[in-house]
Amino acid sequence: MTALAGGKTPSARRITWIRRRRAFAGAWRDYRASTPGLIGLGVLVVIVIGSLAAPLLANHDNLDPSKTLTTPLWASPSQLSPLGTDNLGRPIWDQLVYGSRVSLLVGLAATVIAMVIGSVVGVVAGFYDGWPSAVLMRVTEWFLVIPFLPLAIVLASILGPNVRNVIIVIGITSWPGTARVIRAQVLTVKQRLYVERSRALGAADRHLMLRHIVPNVSPLILANTTLTVPIAILSETTLSFLGLGDPLRASWGRMLDEAFSNGAIGKNAWWYYLPPGIGIVLVVLAFTLVGHALEEVLDPRLRERRS
């Protein structure tokens, strides 16, 4: 309340901003208390910076086998540092660095799609009773019941293998969980008194949803987002490994696929499959740690339980 103690009365908008800044500072304080969350964030920052700085760290020409005709095939890291070469003589390091871009891009973009669909469906289905809710929830359940992998495989093979389609496929197959969680939260929020009052004052549905419901479920959306990213990245890996990824762009999943189909395991070429494998594990773990830490900070129910 210190900000209000001064002589001049700040505008309502300024008060909102002060309150938000404080809430954020408080959330960050809470977040810092979680060691796993910090570790996850640190790993993520390193990987994201690495993938953004790929042109500085690696040579894009090295992804093209017709431009690496002088390197040895299947070179181990001791023969060609830092990470050796693959079956076509392409250095693993360059593929790893550039591959992180595709994995992160697909993971994040697919999550955005999933979150938009999931949030809209969740909010609408929770806010309205009756048939809109029933229809939307049946659709959600339909997507939940169909096993993810077959659906994704069918979609990917119909749409064709490229990065955009992989994003779409993963996006439209991973929203139903979010929709259900959001809907549950909307159901409780819309019963609160201030919502009732707002409605009594004549607020329209649109206003209620955008000004009262969505801000109240947005922490949940954020926490859910960070937990959906690792699943999306794993899905990209899975689809690439099954040969449904973009055949012309290096991604970690495709590196694993190529290592597997070209006999890296039989040749004990660990430098071919371990780096992308470890990369995937690290990113997924980092996102999960961050997601759980955020969830604890943002979800009031979890916080109460903790204290």
Add this chain to the structure above:
Amino acid sequence: MTGRRRIVTAALCGAVGLALLAGVGSAAHKANPVTLTVGFGQDVDTFLPATGVLVIDYEIWNLQYATLTDKAAGDFKTIPGLASSWKSSNHGKTWTYTLRPNLKWSDGQPLTSADVAYTINRARAEAWLNYTSTVGSIKAFAPNPRTVVLRSSVPDPKLPTMDVYIIPKHVYAKVSKKGLTKYTAQDGVGSGPFTLEKYVKGQYIRMKANPNYWGGKPAIDQIVFRLFTNEDAKVFALKKGEIDAAQDVPASAFTDLAKVKGIVTVQGQQGGFDELGLNTYAGKPLRDTSKFGAPNPALKDLRFRQAIAHSIDKAAIVSRAYNGIGTPADALSPAANPEWTPKIPAAQRYDFNLDKAKKLLDQGGYKDSDGNGIRNLPGGGKDIVLRYLVRSESVYSAPTAQFITSWLKQIGIGTKISVFNDTQLTSEIGKGAYDMFVWGWTPFVDPDPELSYFKCDQVAVDAKDFTNYYNDASWCDPVYDKLYAQQHVELNHAKRVAIVHQMLTRMYRFAGYNIIEYSPDLQAYRTDRFTGWLRQPANTGPVIFSNTSPSYASLEPIKQSKAAMAPGGIAGGVLLLLLGCFVAVGGGLGRDGDARRVPARSASRRS
């Protein structure tokens, strides 16, 4: 899912283990069938000899169907098969064959000259894809049960060799011409050393010894062709002795495998090659264009095709994508014997030269008019993006595609990749909605069939059954057709070779079918259980999946020492089995159960 499978595995293992323990006493007396297991990587498309195109189909037919004349294992010389002798009359246009006495089909029915005449006449009348180049001008007669007379309307340099698969009349007479397209041909009635017993799609093909085979019942009781969806798994299975021989050993594992004791590796040369085929359909022969796809218009331009030919570094593909195994190629190799393949003069060769390729494209008017790095059709037309079909059943197809797309990109041509398995690829190519692909062929002993595939009449025109055509470049050249007809009836060997060279040089210059490499069949077999492996031709050829596959009938099991058959040995086996179960249950069987793509080497003898 894994959980449930483990439980089932555990239950099964327990049951089998107990049963074995209980049966130790009696099992020692009961002989197990002697089984040869062969690992391969390309599933059957059809068992019907009239239309199948994959090498595995031919392997099955080689075992199941005897031919009128056979070929020597060592040098492909024509030797007696179903016929024990033959003589010619009428200046080589009429041949009279005498069949062996008492021939029988595997189901006990007598095999007579009526079966032979039926096969040849029906194949000619219905123009069966795989028979026409051999029997197209031949009429067969069966004056008595042991005599077959073949009358050719033209002089035929291939006679007296008659190597078409003879099918059982009493089975096929019930199948109409229309019904044939849907006939699965899994009747298992044959006259060769082994006949089809069981086929499980995606898993295995089991063949059993034919007691009525004219060469006598083979020494092994059954052959199991086990399909491997992963190359590594196939190599491990061979190393562990789960399989006795492997077809299509991946080049990356081949050199390592050669060092393993008890395993012999084979680089089988029988004229096989891999090619970059372009869709060059240019309006001939006429077909209903609304039902077929069309190639990119640029592909009709010789300069454009030459630019593509100049941008393929074959040596780089062989040394990098094929691990250095194979030879960079120029002209198509139409037969097992290299004498049929012409040498392309240096002045006429399309050497790897990206600058020259770019110059050709500039001259042809293919400019990048919209500045996006991809050239446009002349006059500011569309971006030139070629549809490139990649095989999923080959470990070399995707790496080769990476090289080719990269070079094409460097000369300003875009590509759009889609992946198909071999069965799908056959119909995709037939539909004509593609621009390029990389596949392979394994030719026969006589060049005629391979040459016949590139005639105008092999360009798909029937949209209802486009799989019934071979010409996968959709290339139609009347001069080539004329030369084909000449060599088809040329009895002078040297003259015939010269005509064939002329045809293939012409084909090379057309630049629609760029041969990338002459590819050996990479195979390996174990020496601990069977002896009698035959290379065909001797010293240089493959041991299995060869022209007539003579190995199988000549193989003999190596006598196991008595100790191994004693109860102690079986108890040890039970222990091993239980141990295996432990590993399988604990490790969830190691391999994931998802249907993986099937990598394999050139599908070849698509012929």
